[in-house]
Amino acid sequence: MKLVDMKVNSYLELLRSSAPAPGGGSVSALAGAQGLALILMVADLTIGKEKYADYQAICLEAKVKALPLYKALVMGIDKDTEAFNVVAGAYKMPKNSDEEKAVRSEAIAKGTILATEVPFETMEQGYDGLKLIEGMVGNSNPNASSDLGVAAINLSTCIQGAWLNVLINLPGIKDEVMVNKFKTEGERIFNESKKLAENLYEAVRISLI
Numbered sequence: 202m203k204l205v206d207m208k209v210n211s212y213l214e215l216l217r218s219s220a221p222a223p224g225g226g227s228v229s230a231l232a233g234a235q236g237l238a239l240i241l242m243v244a245d246l247t248i249g250k251e252k253y254a255d256y257q258a259i260c261l262e263a264k265v266k267a268l269p270l271y272k273a274l275v276m277g278i279d280k281d282t283e284a285f286n287v288v289a290g291a292y293k294m295p296k297n298s299d300e301e302k303a304v305r306s307e308a309i310a311k312g313t314i315l316a317t318e319v320p321f322e323t324m325e326q327g328y329d330g331l332k333l334i335e336g337m338v339g340n341s342n343p344n345a346s347s348d349l350g351v352a353a354i355n356l357s358t359c360i361q362g363a364w365l366n367v368l369i370n371l372p373g374i375k376d377e378v379m380v381n382k383f384k385t386e387g388e389r390i391f392n393e394s395k396k397l398a399e400n401l402y403e404a405v406r407i408s409l410i
Contacts, residue, residue, distance in 0.1 A: 203279050221289070226281030226320050226366040230274050233327040233359030237271035239352035240264075240333055247342040259340045263333045270326050270333075274359070277323050281366070284319045288312035313373040320366035321383060327359035328394045335397065338404050350405035357398035364391045 204212060204223055216223055244264040247253045253260075291308035295301045334353050341349065367387050374380050 204282060205275055205278050222282040222285040223278075224282075224285065225362050226285070226323070227278045229320065229327075229359050229362030229366065230277035230281055230323050232355045232362065233323060233330065234271060234274040234278065236327070236352040236355035236359060237267050237274060237330045239348045239355070240267045240330060240337070241271060243337060243341050243345045243348050243352070246345050250342065253342055256340045256342075259336050263337055267330065267333055270330050273326050274323065274330075277319065277326070280319050281316075281323070284312070284316040288316050309373070310375065313370055314376075314379070317367055317370040317374060317383060320363040320370075321387060323363040324360050324367065324387060324390050324394075327356045327363065328390050331356045331360070331394055331397055331401070334401050338401060339408070343408075346405055346408055350402050353398050353401040353405070357394065360391065360394045360398075 244260040247260040291312045294305040
């Protein structure tokens with residue numbers, strides 16, 4: 202059964218068990234999906250309301266952009282666990298001969314790249330979602346402004362958590378060009394999103410005082 206098809210209690214029981222997956226990567230994607238879901242909710246609470254006519258264009262655009270990000274992050278919940286399982290399966294491959302060792306080594310290398318690409322995509326998707334909030338704060342239904350703050354927290358968690366999952370896999374990648382690309386882009390997304398999330402949270406918090 203896919204993680205996204207499980208009941209919340211069942212998912213949490215699996216998460217807290219000694220099973221190595223799901224782990225932080227899936228949790229990060231879930232946090233991001235929750236953030237995007239809140240963005241979509243706030244957009245829907247604004248769109249079509251006459252008193253928020255000035256915000257229609259911004260929220261309509263946010264909804265159009267948020268929906269595919271939401272779907273991608275929901276898929277990412279299972280993709281991360283599946284990528285981990287690929288790596289775990291590769292390590293269990295036989296290594297009794299030079300040929301088997303070569304096949305096993307190649308499988309581990311490919312699996313590790315996959316296990317790095319998935320959380321990196323989660324980072325990118327989370328950051329794209331965070332940037333949507335920037336346009337919606339002060340330009341959406343004010344009764345749901347706190348939800349945008351919570352969305353920012355969830356998306357920040359998504360990005361920071363996914364970054365840790367990228368970093369832990371980098372030592373297993375032998376392609377230095379690929380490693381440097383992950384590091385450079387990952388650090389940029391991490392730093393920019395951290396600052397943006399803090400600013401968004403503060404903007405929402407101050408508006409509620």
